[in-house]
Amino acid sequence: MSLPSARTESFLWLAQRISAMVLAVCVTVHIATMIIAVQGGLSAAEIISRVGGSRLWLGFYLVFVTAVAIHAPIGLKSVLREMTALPMRRIELLVGLFAIVIAALGLRAAFGLYGLGGQ
Numbered sequence: 001m002s003l004p005s006a007r008t009e010s011f012l013w014l015a016q017r018i019s020a021m022v023l024a025v026c027v028t029v030h031i032a033t034m035i036i037a038v039q040g041g042l043s044a045a046e047i048i049s050r051v052g053g054s055r056l057w058l059g060f061y062l063v064f065v066t067a068v069a070i071h072a073p074i075g076l077k078s079v080l081r082e083m084t085a086l087p088m089r090r091i092e093l094l095v096g097l098f099a100i101v102i103a104a105l106g107l108r109a110a111f112g113l114y115g116l117g118g119q
Contacts, residue, residue, distance in 0.1 A: 004088070012074050019071035026064040053117015058110060065106030073099040 004012075037047050051057045073095040080091045 015070055016074040019067045022067040048116050052113055058114040061110035069099050069103040
């Protein structure tokens with residue numbers, strides 16, 4: 001099996017760097033919000049009542065999930081390529097499945113939280 005083209009590798013490199021920048025912002029906002037909420041004395045129920053049902057937070061978490069589903073599989077592909085003797089086709093299949101699982105679980109969590117709003 002041939003190695004991925006230079007164009008494909010360049011695209012993956014760029015996608016991982018852009019998703020890393022998005023993740024840096026998302027993780028910072030998420031952690032800062034959690035710290036502020038907890039230090040402010042909010043309970044989990046109060047946090048859910050404020051975040052659940054919010055289209056703004058839904059959008060934020062959809063961006064967050066998308067960035068993770070792009071970033072992590074690209075990194076995993078590099079690790080598997082360097083650390084195992086698996087054929088590239090199998091590595092691509094594994095990281096593709098990994099991306100689907102991450103996306104599905106993240107979307108379920110984001111829409112689940114959104115669905116808790118207004119209760």
